[in-house]
Amino acid sequence: MTPGDLERLSQAELRGEIEALTAAYVHALDDADLERWPDFFTEDCVYKVIPRENYENGLPLAIWYCQGRGMLQDRVTAIRETQLFAPRALRHITGNILVQGREDGVLRTVTNYAVYESTLDRASEVFNVGRYLDRIVVADGRLKFAEKLCVFDTSVIPTSLIHPI
Amino acid sequence: MLCAPGAGLNVFLALLGALSTEEVTLPMDETPASNGMARTAGWPAAGPSRVPAWIYSDPALFQRERAAIFRGRSWNYIALACEIPEPGDFKRSWVADMPVIAARDAEGGVNVFVNRCAHRGVEFCRAARGNATEFMCPYHQWTYNLKGDLTAVPFRKGFKRQGGMPADFRMEDHPLEKLVATERNGVIFASFDASTEPFADYLGDKMLRYFERVFDGRALRVLGYMRQVVPANWKLYFDNQKDPYHATLLHYFLISFGLFRASEPSFVRMDALGRHSALVSQKGEQGEVAGGEEMKHNDPRLKLAGPRMLQPVREFKGADTVVIQTIWPALIVQQQSNTLAMRHVIPRGAGAYELAWTFFGYADDDDAMTERRLMQANLMGPAGYVSVDDSEVVAFAQDGLAPYGGSVGVVEMDGREIKEADTLIAEGAVRGFYEHYRRVMGL
Numbered sequence: 129m130t131p132g133d134l135e136r137l138s139q140a141e142l143r144g145e146i147e148a149l150t151a152a153y154v155h156a157l158d159d160a161d162l163e164r165w166p167d168f169f170t171e172d173c174v175y176k177v178i179p180r181e182n183y184e185n186g187l188p189l190a191i192w193y194c195q196g197r198g199m200l201q202d203r204v205t206a207i208r209e210t211q212l213f214a215p216r217a218l219r220h221i222t223g224n225i226l227v228q229g230r231e232d233g234v235l236r237t238v239t240n241y242a243v244y245e246s247t248l249d250r251a252s253e254v255f256n257v258g259r260y261l262d263r264i265v266v267a268d269g270r271l272k273f274a275e276k277l278c279v280f281d282t283s284v285i286p287t288s289l290i291h292p293i
Numbered sequence: 294m295l296c297a298p299g300a301g302l303n304v305f306l307a308l309l310g311a312l313s314t315e316e317v318t319l320p321m322d323e324t325p326a327s328n329g330m331a332r333t334a335g336w337p338a339a340g341p342s343r344v345p346a347w348i349y350s351d352p353a354l355f356q357r358e359r360a361a362i363f364r365g366r367s368w369n370y371i372a373l374a375c376e377i378p379e380p381g382d383f384k385r386s387w388v389a390d391m392p393v394i395a396a397r398d399a400e401g402g403v404n405v406f407v408n409r410c411a412h413r414g415v416e417f418c419r420a421a422r423g424n425a426t427e428f429m430c431p432y433h434q435w436t437y438n439l440k441g442d443l444t445a446v447p448f449r450k451g452f453k454r455q456g457g458m459p460a461d462f463r464m465e466d467h468p469l470e471k472l473v474a475t476e477r478n479g480v481i482f483a484s485f486d487a488s489t490e491p492f493a494d495y496l497g498d499k500m501l502r503y504f505e506r507v508f509d510g511r512a513l514r515v516l517g518y519m520r521q522v523v524p525a526n527w528k529l530y531f532d533n534q535k536d537p538y539h540a541t542l543l544h545y546f547l548i549s550f551g552l553f554r555a556s557e558p559s560f561v562r563m564d565a566l567g568r569h570s571a572l573v574s575q576k577g578e579q580g581e582v583a584g585g586e587e588m589k590h591n592d593p594r595l596k597l598a599g600p601r602m603l604q605p606v607r608e609f610k611g612a613d614t615v616v617i618q619t620i621w622p623a624l625i626v627q628q629q630s631n632t633l634a635m636r637h638v639i640p641r642g643a644g645a646y647e648l649a650w651t652f653f654g655y656a657d658d659d660d661a662m663t664e665r666r667l668m669q670a671n672l673m674g675p676a677g678y679v680s681v682d683d684s685e686v687v688a689f690a691q692d693g694l695a696p697y698g699g700s701v702g703v704v705e706m707d708g709r710e711i712k713e714a715d716t717l718i719a720e721g722a723v724r725g726f727y728e729h730y731r732r733v734m735g736l
Contacts, residue, residue, distance in 0.1 A: 189517020199599030289676035
C-alpha cells in the first residue's frame with residue numbers, strides 16, 4: 129500500500145483495510161504476541177491510555193504515555209523481564225468503527241473497545257472499556273498507527289494495567 | 294543481590310516462595326490459632342515486630358477503624374485547594390469510604406461536610422467536581438448552602454394545612470454533618486474531631502519540613518487523575534509505603550535498568566509517634582544530564598529504547614531526589630524525581646482499597662517541566678513501571694493473609710524497636726505504623 133492508495137480506495141475498501149488492521153492489532157495483544165505490538169506503530173508514534181475524566185477535562189495526564197516506538201518496546205521489555213503481576217489473559221472486543229476523516233494522508237478513526245480479563249481463581253470480568261481515537265497512516269507499505277489514544281470510561285482500574293490496550 | 298540478571302519474574306516468584314517458607318518457622322507460641330480461625334482481638338505479646346493477619350480481613354475491625362481512626366483525631370486528605378479555586382467550586386472526596394464534599398463558599402472559605410443528606414442519608418452529590426450555588430438532595434429536595442447548612446425543606450409547613458414538619462422543627466438543627474477543615478500551602482485536610490491538634494503539630498517539625506519541601510506555597514496545577522481498586526486491605530498499602538526493604542528487591546525495573554541502587558544514600562525518617570514517615574533517597578544520576586547513555590544497568594541485556602521517559606532535572610533544594618511521605622492515616626505524598634502526586638488511600642471495606650492519584654505540578658512550570666512530569670508518571674499509577682509491583686504484591690499478600698487469620702507476620706528487619714534508619718534494609722517505620730495503629734485502636 130502507498131500513501132496514494134489512501135486517497136484512491138473506496139469507502140468500503142478503506143473500511144475493510146481498517147477492520148483488518150484492528151483485528152490484527154487486537155489478536156496480537158490477545159495472543160500475548162507483545163513483541164509484534166510496536167510494529168503496528170510508526171517510528172515517531174504517540175500511544176496513550178487516558179482516563180476519560182482527564183481527556184474530557186483537558187487534563188494532560190495519561191496512565192501510559194509513550195512517544196516513539198522505543199518507549200513501546202520498553203513497555204514490552206518490562207512486561208517480559210521486570211514487572212511482577214498475577215497471570216492473566218486478556219480478550220479485546222472491538223466494534224463500531226467510525227471513519228472521521230481522510231486528509232493529507234492521515235485517516236482519523238474512532239473504534240469502541242472492551243477488554244475482558246481472565247485471572248486465576250476468578251470468573252472473567254470486564255477490565256476496561258473505552259474507545260480508540262486513532263490517526264492511521266501508510267508507513268513501510270502498510271497501515272500503521274501514528275497516534276493511538278485509548279480513552280477509557282472505566283472509572284477505577286481493577287488492581288493494575290499491565291498489558292497494552 | 295537477589296536480582297540475578299535476566300531471571301526476571303521467576304526470581305520474584307521464587308523469592309516470595311522463600312519468604313512464605315520462612316514464615317512457617319515461627320515459634321509455635323506466636324501462632325495463636327492453629328486452626329486458622331481469626332482471633333477477634335489482641336496483638337502478639339512481642340509487640341509491633343509481629344503483625345497478626347486477622348487485622349487485614351475482619352469486617353468488624355474495619356467498622357472500628359472508621360470510628361477510631363478516620364472519625365477520630367486525624368487530619369484526612371480531602372483535595373488540593375487549586376481544584377476548588379472559585380466560590381461555589383466543589384469536589385467530591387472521601388474520608389476512609391465515607392463520602393464528603395469540599396466546597397468553597399462565597400467568602401472564599403473551604404468547607405468540608407458529609408455527602409449524606411441529613412434527612413434520609415442519600416449521597417446526594419454525584420459529580421466528581423463542579424460549581425454550585427447550593428446542594429439539593431434529589432430525593433426530597435432538602436437543600437444546603439456551600440457551608441453545609443440546611444436552607445430549604447419542601448412542604449415544611451405542609452400543603453393545604455395537611456402534612457408538614459412538627460411546629461418545633463428547626464432547620465438550623467439539621468445541617469450536613471460538618472468536618473473541621475484546614476489548609477496548608479494548597480492542601481486541604483479535614484477532621485471529624487474538632488479536638489485534633491493543629492496540622493503543623495500533627496505533622497511535627499521534621500515531617501512538616503518534608504511536606505513543605507513540595508508544598509512550599511507556590512500555586513499548584515493539577516495534571517490529571519488516576520484511580521484503581523486493589524483487592525487488599527488498606528493497611529497493606531500504607532505499610533508498603535513505609536517499607537524500603539522491598540524497594541531494591543521487588544522493583545526489578547528500577548534495579549535492572551540501573552535507575553536505583555542499594556548503595557544510594559537512603560533514609561527512613563519519622564515523626565515522634567511513628568505515624569508519619571518519609572522514605573528518602575539521594576540518587577547520584579539525577580544531575581543536570583541523566584539520559585539513557587549515562588544509566589548503568591545491572592542487567593546488561595536491558596537498556597531503555599526510549600530513554601526520554603526518564604530524564605529528570607533537579608528541582609528541589611538539597612540532596613534528596615526521592616521523598617515518599619506517608620501522612621497518617623491514609624495519604625502518601627509522592628515526589629519521585631519530577632513526578633509529583635497525592636496518593637489518597639480510600640478503604641473499600643476490609644478487603645479492598647481504592648487508590649486515587651492526583652498528579653500535579655506548579656502553576657509556573659514551563660512546558661518542558663510539565664512534559665517531564667507527564668513522562669515520568671509512567672513509573673507510577675495503576676500502570677506504572679514501579680507501582681504495579683506494589684498493587685500486585687499487596688493483593689498477593691491479601692490472598693495469603695485473609696484465609697490464615699490466626700497467622701502472624703514477622704517485621705524485624707533492622708531490629709524490633711521503632712526507629713529511623715540510614716539504610717533501606719529496615720522495617721522500623723512499619724513497626725512505627727503498627728504501634729501507632731495499636732495505640733489508636735486499643736489493640
